[in-house]
Amino acid sequence: xxxxxxxxxxxxxxxxxxxxxxxxxxxxxxxxxxxxxxxxxxxxxxxxxxxxxxxxxxxxxxxxxxxxxxxxxxxxxxxxxxxxxxxxxxxxxxxxxxxxxxxxxxxxxxxxxxxxxxxxxxxxxxxxxxxxxxxxxxxxxxxxxxxxxxxxxxxxxxxxxxxxxxxxxxxxxxxxxxxxxxxxxxxxxxxxxxxxxxxxxxxxxxxxxxxxxxxxxxxxxxxxxxxxxxxxxxxxxxxxxxxxxxxxxxxxxxxxxxxxxxxxxxxxxxxxxxxxxxxxxxxxxxxxxxxxxxxxxxxxxxxxxxxxxxxxxxxxxxxxxxxxxxxxxxxxxxxxxxxxxxxxxxxxxxxxxxxxxxxxxxxxxxxxxxxxxxxxxxxxxxxxxxxxxxxxxxxxxxxxxxxxxxxxxxxxxxxxxxxxxxxxxxxxxxxxxxxxxxxxxxxxxxxxxxxxxxxxxxxxxxxxxxxxxxxxxxxxxxxxxxxxxxxxxxxxxxxxxxxxxxxxxxxxxxxxxxxxxxxxxxxxxxxxxxxxxxxxxxxxxxxxxxxxxxxxxxxxxxxxxxxxxxxxxxxxxxxxxxxxxxxxxxxxxxxxxxxxxxxxxx
Numbered sequence: 286x287x288x289x290x291x292x293x294x295x296x297x298x299x300x301x302x303x304x305x306x307x308x309x310x311x312x313x314x315x316x317x318x319x320x321x322x323x324x325x326x327x328x329x330x331x332x333x334x335x336x337x338x339x340x341x342x343x344x345x346x347x348x349x350x351x352x353x354x355x356x357x358x359x360x361x362x363x364x365x366x367x368x369x370x371x372x373x374x375x376x377x378x379x380x381x382x383x384x385x386x387x388x389x390x391x392x393x394x395x396x397x398x399x400x401x402x403x404x405x406x407x408x409x410x411x412x413x414x415x416x417x418x419x420x421x422x423x424x425x426x427x428x429x430x431x432x433x434x435x436x437x438x439x440x441x442x443x444x445x446x447x448x449x450x451x452x453x454x455x456x457x458x459x460x461x462x463x464x465x466x467x468x469x470x471x472x473x474x475x476x477x478x479x480x481x482x483x484x485x486x487x488x489x490x491x492x493x494x495x496x497x498x499x500x501x502x503x504x505x506x507x508x509x510x511x512x513x514x515x516x517x518x519x520x521x522x523x524x525x526x527x528x529x530x531x532x533x534x535x536x537x538x539x540x541x542x543x544x545x546x547x548x549x550x551x552x553x554x555x556x557x558x559x560x561x562x563x564x565x566x567x568x569x570x571x572x573x574x575x576x577x578x579x580x581x582x583x584x585x586x587x588x589x590x591x592x593x594x595x596x597x598x599x600x601x602x603x604x605x606x607x608x609x610x611x612x613x614x615x616x617x618x619x620x621x622x623x624x625x626x627x628x629x630x631x632x633x634x635x636x637x638x639x640x641x642x643x644x645x646x647x648x649x650x651x652x653x654x655x656x657x658x659x660x661x662x663x664x665x666x667x668x669x670x671x672x673x674x675x676x677x678x679x680x681x682x683x684x685x686x687x688x689x690x691x692x693x694x695x696x697x698x699x700x701x702x703x704x705x706x707x708x709x710x711x712x713x714x715x716x717x718x719x720x721x722x723x724x725x726x727x728x729x730x731x732x733x734x735x736x737x738x739x740x741x742x743x744x745x746x747x748x749x750x751x752x753x754x755x756x757x758x759x760x761x762x763x764x765x766x767x768x769x770x771x772x773x774x775x776x777x778x779x780x781x782x783x784x785x786x787x788x789x790x791x792x793x794x795x796x797x798x799x800x801x802x803x804x805x806x807x808x809x810x811x812x813x814x815x816x817x818x819x820x821x822x823x824x825x826x827x828x829x830x831x832x833x834x835x836x837x838x839x840x841x842x843x844x845x846x847x848x849x850x851x852x853x854x855x856x857x858x859x860x861x862x863x864x865x866x867x868x869x870x871x872x873x874x875x876x877x878x879x880x881x882x883x884x885x886x887x
Contacts, residue, residue, distance in 0.1 A: 290842060292352060293336070298703075299354045300332040304648060308358040309369045311378070312351040321347045321380040322372050324365035328356050345861065347380040357568055358645050360637075367420060368565060375566045390420035391427040393487060395440075395480065400473065401448070401466040402480050404440045406431055410562075418487035429519060430487070432462075438483040439464035439471070495521060541601045541628065543635070545642025546581075547650050553581050555588045556646035557602070558638065570649040586617055593625050600625045605639045659801025660699050663744065666790070666798045667783065669770055673743035674698055677730075678805035679757070680748040681711075681722040682813035689714060691726030692813035695742075696805055708816045720756040723747060727760040735764060745771045748806050754782050774806045833873050840866050844874075 303310070305327050312321040321344075325331030335348055359365045370390065373381050394407040398414035406427055410417045421427035434440050441448065441463050443455070451467035458464070464471040464479065471479075502517035545556040552574055559567040569592050573584035593600060604611060604627045611627045618625055630636045664672040676696040683689035691709035695702045709729060714721045727745075734741060745761075747753045754773035761767050773782045779799065780789035792799040836844075843865045863871035 289349070293348075296348070296351060296354060297333075297336050300329065300336060302652070303329040303332055303354070303356060304358065305329045306358055307360070307362045307365050308356050309365050309372060310354060310356045311372070311376075312347060312380075313353045313355065314350050315352040317353075319372075319376040319378050320350060321378050322369055322376065324362065324369040326362045326365075328358075342861070343380060343382075356648075358641070358648055360641065371564045371566055392417045392419035392421070393427055393430055393434075394418075395484060395487075397480075399445070401441065401476055403445070403448070404431055404434045404442055404483065416484060418484075426522075434483045434486070435462040438479045438486070440480060440483055441466060443467075541603050541635075543603045543638040543642050544605070544627075545639055545644070545646040546585075546605055547643055547646035548575075548581065549650065551575060552650060553584050554646040554650040555585065556642045556649060557588075557592055558642050560638075568645070570646065572650060582614060582617065585614065586621060586623075589618060589623060589625050590621065593623065601628050602626070603628055603630050603635045603639060605630060605643070659797040659799075662796065662798035663801060666792065666796075667744075667770065667772065669743065671743065673770075675740070675742040676744045676746060676801075676805055677742040678746040678748070678809035679723060679726055679730075680806070680809040680813040681719045681726065682810075682816070683711075683717055683719070683722070689717075689722050690813060690816050691722055692809050692816060693726065693730055694805060694808045694812055696801075696808075699801055701804075701808055706812055708812065719749070720752050723749070723753055724756040724760040727757050728763065731761065731764050731766055731769075735766075741766070741769060743770070745769055746802060746805050746809075747771065747773045748776070748810055749773050750775045750780075751782055751787070754784070758784060772802070774802050776806075779803065833870065836866060836870050836874065840870065 307324075307326050308328050309322060309324050310328055310332050311319045311323075314320050323331065332354060335344065357368065359368055367390065392407045392410060394405045395416045395418075396402045396405070396414075397416045407417065419427060421430065431442060435442055435457065439462070442457070443451075443463075447455075448467050454465040454468055454470065455463070458470070464476060466473075466476050498517050498521050502514050502521065505511075505514035505517060540561055542560055543558040545558075547554045547556075552572055554572045555570065557569045558565045559569070571584075571588040571591070573579065573587065575581065575584065579587075589602075602625055604614075606614065606627070606629060608629055611629050614627050618627070630639050660672040660674065660676075663669065663676075674697065678694045678696070680692050681689065682692070689711040691711060693707040693709070695705035707730065709726045711722045711725055713725050727747075731741070733739075745757060747757045750773060754771060757771050757773070758767065761769060761771065771784070774780070775782070775789075778791075779794075780791055781799075781802065782789050844862070859868075859871045859875045862874055866874060
C-alpha cells in the first residue's frame with residue numbers, strides 16, 4: 286500500500302514539473318513499456334488532470350499501473366496530434382483505444398505523371414510519381430481543399446477511365462468545377478499552368494487567394510447571404526490549415542533521423558528523432574557531463590554508438606553542424622566502426638526539425654538538472670571556504686496560525702535530493718509566528734543531526750528577510766553550530782541577507798548563484814505549502830470517514846491517495862471505491878457521503 290501511495294505521489298510531482306507547452310505525453314510502467322499516449326495544448330495541465338479529476342475505469346487502471354511520465358514538445362497542438370498518431374501506431378499502448386488501426390490521416394494527391402493531372406483525396410502515400418500534400422485533420426479539411434482546387438483552378442477530379450471515355454463536358458464543367466480537358470476545351474499548356482498554381486496553393490503560398498475569399502465573404506455577409514458567407518469562411522479556414530504545415534510528419538517519405546544539441550557550461554544534451562517514411566516514430570535523449578577526456582565530439586560519438594548497432598544499415602542523421610565539423614565527426618564515426626553518417630541541414634523542414642529537437646534537448650537538460658550550476662558561484666559570491674556541496678533550505682506555512690508546518694529541502698551539487706526532504710509539524714508555537722516556527726524547525730533538524738553524528742550542510746538558506754535569518758542564527762547558536770553559513774532570501778526584491786551584510790546583497794537576475802538560491806527557496810516553499818494543504822485535506826477527509834466500520838487509518842490513506850479529495854471520492858461509484866476499501870466498506874462510505882450531501886442541500 287505504501288509503495289502505491291509513494292508512486293502516485295511521484296507521478297503527481299512529475300506532472301506538476303511538466304512544461305506548460307504543447308506536445309505528447311506518455312505513461313510508462315515499471316518495465317519501461319509505454320502504456321498510454323496522449324496529446325495536449327498544455328502538457329502540465331492535461332497530465333495533472335489525471336490526478337485531480339474523476340477518471341473513467343480504464344484511465345484509473347492506467348494511472349494505477351503507471352510508474353513514470355515522459356513527454357515530447359511540439360510546435361502546436363496540431364503537430365502533437367500527428368505525433369500522437371505516429372507513436373500510438375508504433376508502440377500500440379494497451380490503454381489507448383483510438384488511432385490503433387491502420388487508417389491514416391488523409392492527403393491530397395495530384396497525379397503529376399498524367400498528361401492532364403487530376404486532384405484526389407488519398408489515405409496513403411505511394412511512390413507512383415504523384416505529388417502529395419498534407420496530412421489534414423480532420424478529414425473534412427482535405428475534402429474541402431479538393432473542392433477548393435476544383436473551383437479555383439479547374440482541375441479535374443474524375444477517374445482516369447471516365448476521363449479517357451468522355452465525349453462531351455460533364456456536370457462539373459457546368460458547375461465551374463473543371464475546365465473540361467477531356468474534350469479539349471483547355472490547352473495542355475494552360476491546364477499545366479493551372480496545376481502548377483494549385484501546387485503552389487497546396488504548398489502554402491495562399492496569400493492572394495485568402496484575400497480574394499475574404500472580400501467574397503464580406504460581400505456575401507453584407508448582402509445577407511449568410512450561407513454563402515459561411516461557405517467562404519470555411520474555405521478560409523482550409524487555407525489557414527494549409528498554411529500551417531506540420532513539422533512532425535512529411536509527404537517526402539524520407540528516412541533521415543534528426544539530432545538536436547543543447548549545451549550548457551557543464552553538460553551537453555542530445556535529442557535524436559528517429560524518422561521513418563517522413564514520420565517521427567521514436568526519440569532518444571542523452572545527457573553527458575563534459576570534462577577532461579570528454580568534449581562534445583566524444584560525447585556525440587558515445588551517444589551515436591549507444592543509439593545504433595554497428596551492423597545496422599547505413600543511416601543518415603541531419604545535424605546542426607557546419608560542413609567541416611560534420612566531416613570531422615564522420616571520420617571519427619567511421620574510425621569507430623559506425624555506419625551512421627551525419628549530414629548538415631539544408632532544407633527549411635530539416636532546420637525546423639533540428640529546432641524542435643533542440644527544444645526537446647533543452648527540456649530534457651532542464652528536467653535532468655532542474656537548475657543551472659551555481660554552487661561554485663555561491664562560493665565566490667558569499668565568500669565561502671569551499672563550494673557548498675550540500676545546501677539545506679527551510680520555509681514555514683500556516684493559515685491564521687493553525688496547522689503551522691515547516692519544510693526542509695536538500696540540494697546536493699546544485700540538484701534536489703528529494704529522498705532527503707523532511708516535513709515538520711510545529712509543536713511549541715501557538716498562533717501565527719513564522720520566525721518562532723522557523724527557529725523550532727532549524728533547532729529540531731540540527732539537534733537530530735548532532736545526535737546522529739551525521740554530516741552537516743555547507744550552507745543553510747531560509748525563506749524570508751532579516752527576521753527569519755536572526756531566528757535561524759539564534760537556533761544554531763543554541764546548538765553550538767554558528768559556524769554553518771546561513772543566508773535568507775526575501776521574495777519580492779530577491780535580496781540575499783547574510784550576518785555580515787545587514788544591508789543585503791543584490792545579484793543580477795541571470796546570476797547562477799541567485800538562480801540556485803531561488804530554486805532552493807521555491808522548492809522549500811512548495812514543500813511547505815503542499816504539506817500544509819495535505820494536512821488540511823487529510824483532516825477534512827478523515828472527519829468525513831470517521832466512525833465507518835472497516836475504514837481505519839490505512840484505508841483512509843489509500844482512499845486519499847487514490848482519489849485526492851472528498852469531491853472525487855463522493856463522485857465515484859461503489860465499485861471504484863471498493864478497489865481501495867473492499868466491497869462492504871465501499872457501500873458504507875458511498876451511503877455516508879451521499880447522505881451528507883443530501884443533508885447539506887438547502
